[in-house]
Amino acid sequence: MATLNINGKAVTIEGEDDTPLLWAIRDHVGLTGTKYGCGIAQCGACTVHVDGVATRSCVVTVGALGEEQKIVTIEGLGAERPHPVQEAWAELDVAQCGYCQVGMMMASAALLARNPNPSDDEIRAEITNICRCGTYQRVLAGVKLAAARMPNRG
Amino acid sequence: MTKFSRRGFLAGTSVVAGAFTFGFSFPLARAQGIAGSEVTAWVVIQPDEAVIIRIARAEMGQGSLTGLAQLVAEELDCDWDKVRFELVKPGENRRRRRVWRDMATGGSRAIRGSQEYLRQGGATARAMLVRAAAEGWGVDPAQLTVAKGVITDAASGRTTTYGAVAAAAMQVAAPATVTLKDPRDWKIAGRPLKRLDTRDKLDGTLVYGVDLKLPGMLVAVPRACPVHGGKLVSFNADAVRAMPGVRHVLKVDDETVAIVADNFWRAKTALDELPVVWDEGPGAKASSATIAAMLKEGLSAETPFVGNRAGDAMAVLAKATKVIEAEYSYPYQNHAPMEVLAATARWTPERCDVWAPTQVAEAALEAVVAASGLAPEACEVNVMRIGGSFGRRLATDYVTMAVRIARQVPGVPVKMMWTREEDMAQGRFHPVTRCRLRASVGADGTIEALHMRIAGQSIGAYARPEAVAKSGDPAVFQGLNQGGAEGAFGYAVPNLLIDFAMRNPHVRPGYWRGVNLNHNAIYVECFIDELAHAAGADPLAFRRKLLAGSPRHLAVFDAVGQGIGWDKPAATGVHRGIAQIMGFGSYVAAAAEVSVTGGKLRIHRIVAATDPGHVVNPQQVEAQIVGSFVYGLSAALHGECTVRDGRIEQQNFDTYEVMRLDEMPVVEVILKPSGGFWGGVGEPTIAVAAPAVLNAVFAARGKRVRDLPLKNISLGTA
Ligand code: FES
Ligand code: FES
Numbered sequence: 001m002a003t004l005n006i007n008g009k010a011v012t013i014e015g016e017d018d019t020p021l022l023w024a025i026r027d028h029v030g031l032t033g034t035k036y037g038c039g040i041a042q043c044g045a046c047t048v049h050v051d052g053v054a055t056r057s058c059v060v061t062v063g064a065l066g067e068e069q070k071i072v073t074i075e076g077l078g079a080e081r082p083h084p085v086q087e088a089w090a091e092l093d094v095a096q097c098g099y100c101q102v103g104m105m106m107a108s109a110a111l112l113a114r115n116p117n118p119s120d121d122e123i124r125a126e127i128t129n130i131c132r133c134g135t136y137q138r139v140l141a142g143v144k145l146a147a148a149r150m151p152n153r154g
Numbered sequence: 155m156t157k158f159s160r161r162g163f164l165a166g167t168s169v170v171a172g173a174f175t176f177g178f179s180f181p182l183a184r185a186q187g188i189a190g191s192e193v194t195a196w197v198v199i200q201p202d203e204a205v206i207i208r209i210a211r212a213e214m215g216q217g218s219l220t221g222l223a224q225l226v227a228e229e230l231d232c233d234w235d236k237v238r239f240e241l242v243k244p245g246e247n248r249r250r251r252r253v254w255r256d257m258a259t260g261g262s263r264a265i266r267g268s269q270e271y272l273r274q275g276g277a278t279a280r281a282m283l284v285r286a287a288a289e290g291w292g293v294d295p296a297q298l299t300v301a302k303g304v305i306t307d308a309a310s311g312r313t314t315t316y317g318a319v320a321a322a323a324m325q326v327a328a329p330a331t332v333t334l335k336d337p338r339d340w341k342i343a344g345r346p347l348k349r350l351d352t353r354d355k356l357d358g359t360l361v362y363g364v365d366l367k368l369p370g371m372l373v374a375v376p377r378a379c380p381v382h383g384g385k386l387v388s389f390n391a392d393a394v395r396a397m398p399g400v401r402h403v404l405k406v407d408d409e410t411v412a413i414v415a416d417n418f419w420r421a422k423t424a425l426d427e428l429p430v431v432w433d434e435g436p437g438a439k440a441s442s443a444t445i446a447a448m449l450k451e452g453l454s455a456e457t458p459f460v461g462n463r464a465g466d467a468m469a470v471l472a473k474a475t476k477v478i479e480a481e482y483s484y485p486y487q488n489h490a491p492m493e494v495l496a497a498t499a500r501w502t503p504e505r506c507d508v509w510a511p512t513q514v515a516e517a518a519l520e521a522v523v524a525a526s527g528l529a530p531e532a533c534e535v536n537v538m539r540i541g542g543s544f545g546r547r548l549a550t551d552y553v554t555m556a557v558r559i560a561r562q563v564p565g566v567p568v569k570m571m572w573t574r575e576e577d578m579a580q581g582r583f584h585p586v587t588r589c590r591l592r593a594s595v596g597a598d599g600t601i602e603a604l605h606m607r608i609a610g611q612s613i614g615a616y617a618r619p620e621a622v623a624k625s626g627d628p629a630v631f632q633g634l635n636q637g638g639a640e641g642a643f644g645y646a647v648p649n650l651l652i653d654f655a656m657r658n659p660h661v662r663p664g665y666w667r668g669v670n671l672n673h674n675a676i677y678v679e680c681f682i683d684e685l686a687h688a689a690g691a692d693p694l695a696f697r698r699k700l701l702a703g704s705p706r707h708l709a710v711f712d713a714v715g716q717g718i719g720w721d722k723p724a725a726t727g728v729h730r731g732i733a734q735i736m737g738f739g740s741y742v743a744a745a746a747e748v749s750v751t752g753g754k755l756r757i758h759r760i761v762a763a764t765d766p767g768h769v770v771n772p773q774q775v776e777a778q779i780v781g782s783f784v785y786g787l788s789a790a791l792h793g794e795c796t797v798r799d800g801r802i803e804q805q806n807f808d809t810y811e812v813m814r815l816d817e818m819p820v821v822e823v824i825l826k827p828s829g830g831f832w833g834g835v836g837e838p839t840i841a842v843a844a845p846a847v848l849n850a851v852f853a854a855r856g857k858r859v860r861d862l863p864l865k866n867i868s869l870g871t872a
Contacts, residue, residue, distance in 0.1 A: 015419070016398060023419035032365035033358020035541075036418075037492050038574045042807035045492060074358035086356045093348045096777060097215025098355025099362060099492040099541030124816045130807060132492050132542045133215045134784025136818040138777070 002062040006031070007076030010067060017063030021055075022046040024062045025073055033074035033102050037130065044129030047103040047110075048073050054110035074102045077109060085109045088146035096133035103129050108143045117147055191320035193282050194328070195253040196226050196275035198240070199320035203303060205232045210242040211268065212259035212513045213351060214491075214540035214547070216836045217774035220349045221265050222272055224770055228343040229276030229334060232316060233302040239350050244515040245534035257515040260548045260665055262738040262834020265770055269832055270334075277332035279323070286323035287314050337768055337829070346773035351539065362541045363496035363511040368567040371498070372401055374559045375421040375571060376412040377430065380579050381800035382662050384434040385409055394424040403428065406558050414563060418571055437660035438800035445659045445797060446483070449588040452609025452655030453481070459656070461631030465649035470603035474594035478688050480681055482591070482860045484610075484673035486795035486802070487584035487666055488810060493541025494577045495552040499560035500567040501526055506533045506557060511540035513547040521550040525557035544785065545665035549582050549617075575805045582664020583795055583802075585611035589677040595689045599696060603649035606634070606677065612656050613663045613670075630654045632670040633737045633841065634678065639833070641671060641737040644707035645682070645700040661797060667785055668840035671737035679733035679845035680860070683852065693849065694720050694732055706828060707734055710743040710763040713824045717761035718745035727751065728758060731849025733842040740766040740833030744783075744842040746819070748850040753870040755854075757787065757817070757847055763824040766833035772825055779839045780821045786843025787819075788812040794863045811865070 002013045004021075006029055013024045025034050025048065034057060037045030041056040048057045049072040050065070065071070077083050085105045088094075095101045104127065111118060111126050118126065123143050131139070190200040198206040207226045213219035219239060227237050242254045255271060280300065287305045288295035291312060299306050303316040337344065354360035379386060389411045391403035399420030406412050411430055415421035471477055497510035499522070506526035512518040515537050522533045540547060556570040572580070587610025594602045614627035633641035634652050643652070666672070686696035694715050701708040711734040715721075724730055727749045734743035747759040762779050769775050792811035796803045804810035844862070851869070852858050859867050 015417075019419055023417065026365075027417040027419065030367070031358070032361070032367075035362075035492070036364065036494070036574075038807045040574075040806055040808060043492065078357055082356075089356050090348075090352060093352065093773060093777070095215075095349075095352055095355040096217065096781060097492070097540060097542040098352075098360060099215075101355055102358050105356070124818070127815050130492065130812055130814060132490060132544070132785070132788075132812065134781030134813075135777070136784060136813075136815045137780050137821060139815065140818070 002065065003067045004062060004065055004071055005067050005069065006071045007073060007079065013062050015062065018061050021048070021057040021060045021062055021065065021071070025057060031073050031075050035099055035102060037100070042130070043100070043103070044107055045100050045103040047106040047129065049106060049110055052110065052113055054107045074106060077106065083109055084146040084149040085112065085142065088142045088149060092138050092142050092145060094135055094138040094142045096135055100129060100131040104131065104139055108139070108146065111143065112147055112150055116150055118143065191324050193279040193320060193323045194275045195250070196272060197230060197279040199316050201317050203233070203236050203315055203317040205230070205237050205303065205316070206240050207237055208242050208254065209239050210247065210254035210257045211264040212515070212537070212540060212543070214511070214513065214543040216264070216778060217349055217771065218259070218264035219351055220347065221770040221774060222268065223350055224343045224347060225269055225272045226276035228340055229273045230280050231300040231303070234342050234347065236303065237350065241537045243534055243537060244519040245530070247516065248519065248530060258517070259513045260545060262836040262838065266739055266832035266834055273334050274332055277334060278328050281329045281332055282323040282326045283316050283319055285326045286319040289326070290314070290319065290322065343770050345771070347771060349774070360539065362493050363498070363509070363538050364493055364571055366498050366509050366569055368498065368500070371567040371569055372414050372416060372563065373418045373421050373569050373571060374412045374414045375418060375425050375573060376406055376410050376555055377425055377576060378410040378580050379432045379434060381432070381434040381437045383437045383660050384432050386411055387431040387433050389431070390429040394428050397424040397427065400424045402563060404559060404562050406555050410555060412559055412570070414559065414568060422573055434800055440660055440800050441798050442796045445586060446588070448657050448659060449586060449609045452657045453588060453590045453607055455609070455655045457653050457655040459626045460651065460653045461628065462634055462636055462643055462650060462652040464647065465603070467603040467605045467649040467651040470649045471592055471594060471605060474603065477592050477594055478685060479590070479592045480684055480858070480860060481588065482677050482680065483588040484586065484676065485793070485862055486586050486661060487789050487793045488578055488581040488795050488804070489544045489546035489664070489666055490577070490807070490810060490812065491542030491544055491546055494572045494574055495546070496569060496571040497553050497556035498567055498569040499556040500565070501557060501560040502565050504532060506560070507536065508534070508553060508557065509536040509538060510553050510556070511538040511543070511547060512550065512553065513543055513545070514550065518550050518553045521553045522557050525554045526561060544667035545669070546582060548665050574807070578805050578810060579802055581795070581802070582662055584666035584672065585613055585663040586659065587611065587673050589673070591677060591681040593681070593685055595685050599689050599691050600699060601645070601647045601685060604647045606652045607655065608677070609655040609657055611658050611663050613665055615656060615658050616663050627656065630670050633674045633735045639739040641735065642704070644704035644734065644736060646703050647700070660800065661802070668837045671735060671838065671841040672786070672789070672844070675733065675735040675841035676845045676848065679735065679842070680848050680858070683731070683849045684858065697734070706741045706765055707736060709828070710734060710741045710765050710826055713763035713826055714743045714745040714761045717763065717822060717824055718747065720745065729850050729853035731846045731851070731853055733845035733849060735838070735841050737841060738834035738838045739831065740764055740835060740838045742838045742842050744839065744846040746846040746850045748847060748854055750851065750854040750869050753868065755851060755864060755869055757819040760819050760821045760846065761824065762821060762839055762842070763826055764835060764839060765826045765828050766835050767827055767829060767831035769825055769827045775825060775835045776823045778835045779823045782837070782839035783821050783843045784813050784818065786840035787847060790844035790847060790862055791817065791864050794866070
């Protein structure tokens with residue numbers, strides 16, 4: 001049993017402490033926007049923000065987290081208004097099947113928070129999520145479009 | 155309720171209080187099940203002018219859902235901003251005597267296989283709506299015009315809308331025939347419209363197969379014998395029964411055990427602890443080496459199965475002074491869609507309902523009927539959108555398993571979900587093949603004779619054994635045929651023999667995006683490159699001469715040659731390769747620019763051209779073509795499923811590596827629809843990705859790579 005702060009709300013996880021955060025979010029909290037792709041930190045489909053840092057939730061256990069860490073999922077990212085990344089994704093029709101895209105957007109949003117104006121090479125190096133549909137070219141364009149649209153740039 | 159507005163969506167300004175909706179206030183769930191007037195089976199119109207277009211083919215990311223809707227909407231002359239979609243259920247299709255026809259989605263056939271009757275469905279609905287308006291006004295329907303769902307009688311100045319006349323249109327007799335528009339007059343089809351199915355992918359609300367939740371639902375995680383064809387002997391349920399959340403430990407079928415628990419993680423955790431005894435069967439002795447030997451034997455075996463023949467290649471080669479010979483191979487690949495396999499079933503003695511992503515909804519329903527022991531009328535499959543599939547869900551194995559599990563827990567909905575490891579072990583793999591090519595080139599720089607012997611696995615022999623037992627598997631010659639939509643061999647070769655020796659290892663094969671065209675294109679296009687170099691000819695000029703009689707092949711080939719700037723030298727250290735093929739009804743070509751420095755390959759740029767006859771949505775076709783390079787180059791660079799002790803060695807993305815953003819080249823797409831035919835776009839381009847790059851790698855290092863993936867080859871000094 002652990003208490004976590006997810007999307008600004010305190011939630012109690014009624015599971016074993018070694019439950020990965022991914023499964024706590026999906027099955028205990030019931031937010032299924034965060035996806036399972038590999039379970040071993042390879043694909044990034046499960047990316048959430050922990051204190052603003054893109055984190056692969058499949059390899060972090062709930063026992064290792066506390067209420068003081070702020071966890072944000074896709075459901076929280078655009079809760080008030082769509083994040084510029086989500087808007088850019090819509091504008092460029094980035095998603096194909098969409099399954100990887102939540103993780104892509106969470107990773108991209110975290111990158112832009114840290115580096116508001118990343119170069120192509122930085123985006124290529126930082127966004128290591130897997131997309132089997134092959135949307136990378138539009139993901140790259142999407143990050144750049146979102147960067148141009150981010151409020152409080154520079 | 156705010157009206158759906160795509161422009162509002164794009165501006166990102168319209169947000170409904172309390173819910174993140176991107177300005178869409180019309181969730182799909184409400185579109186589904188809301189009453190409306192079904193004018194034709196494809197078109198339902200609601201009083202608020204919403205137009206719901208029924209989609210019978212699977213959407214797995216390829217975007218055909220939007221293209222299919224565009225075709226209907228085009229003939230309907232409705233307002234595209236008011237279009238939504240609804241997925242057809244196979245039980246309903248059965249009940250209505252297949253009014254939505256074939257629901258299968260594979261072979262890049264979604265659009266080309268249904269465009270005609272979909273356009274007719276839209277045109278028929280338009281005619282009925284117009285007639286209803288005309289009858290209401292007491293005028294001749296021929297004098298009415300329609301634009302964006304508004305019907306106008308210019309003579310009297312009256313107007314009405316589809317929403318207003320839809321109920322009356324249901325009572326109007328359908329016209330016996332309709333005339334379809336000339337594609338040159340298209341206003342909705344042919345345009346780069348955005349997808350209809352994006353919004354819930356961006357806010358995380360799309361419910362994929364793995365996301366489904368039903369009241370009281372349990373979750374099952376299965377494990378099958380890791381050696382295909384092996385059997386489940388026993389398992390010790392008592393060892394895990396007391397673990398948290400575990401409810402049942404079940405035999406699913408002769409080779410599979412499953413744990414049913416209250417959630418996925420607990421089921422998986424218990425499954426990892428479950429002692430299982432397998433009888434691995436004869437497959438357990440196989441390895442990649444034994445499989446390669448089996449295929450090699452086929453390279454020289456006698457075979458009666460010929461795919462393409464002209465002249466007498468064997469006689470000419472026997473007399474030729476110089477025969478160029480090479481041997482290539484292609485390894486097993488896993489589809490590895492990002493969404494693992496999942497299906498949910500609820501079984502009672504009276505009924506079986508299934509929720510499943512599937513590429514073959516009707517076959518899935520048949521699988522449910524067979525596994526449930528119930529009558530077809532008592533079964534239904536709720537079709538879900540798919541988190542990538544690439545051919546994997548053309549098989550229905552996982553649907554059958556879900557029902558077999560649910561049947562043992564009557565009345566309880568059970569979501570069966572695989573681990574990635576299970577997905578890797580129990581794939582339906584891209585078949586393995588080898589190819590020996592022998593040719594002689596004349597003094598004039600043309601090919602005198604070519605013998606191409608392919609030895610390897612037939613997907614059909616596994617997927618449709620009766621048909622293949624009777625007449626062989628002609629699909630193995632995809633791209634190498636004398637003609638036809640599945641790939642005319644474009645090169646003029648007076649003495650040609652292409653034949654196949656079937657050698658089927660125990661590993662289960664499947665239709666993997668691009669199917670047999672993938673390896674066939676590598677074999678032909680790399681070997682033609684070898685012949686060009688042997689003849690001292692430029693690889694582009696050499697092919698152009700041989701393609702002179704195949705104008706559509708030549709047109710896309712020339713387009714990529716020009717696009718990459720073949721006639722101008724590449725930047726220092728950058729080398730080029732080129733390839734073309736026909737398959738899935740379309741003509742495709744690619745040119746690549748690569749460099750190899752310090753043993754490291756970098757693919758800088760790709761130019762791709764496609765002639766699919768007609769293009770329904772250019773920006774989606776572009777997305778398919780760009781994505782094809784990710785799929786094709788993932789395989790060429792990294793993809794390989796090896797066999798040891800009968801089982802697939804790679805268990806996850808750490809060992810089955812795929813392309814990521816850092817390796818993604820810039821891909822430029824040239825669409826050259828020449829009209830007059832309908833070809834597919836989801837698959838053909840994958841086939842030219844690998845050979846274009848392999849030919850460029852040869853240009854860079856002067857040494858051929860004939861076995862994939864490239865990660866196994868040291869690209870150090872040439
Ligand atoms: S599921 Fe966590 S990285 Fe793949
Ligand atoms: S959009 Fe399908 S996996 Fe990325």
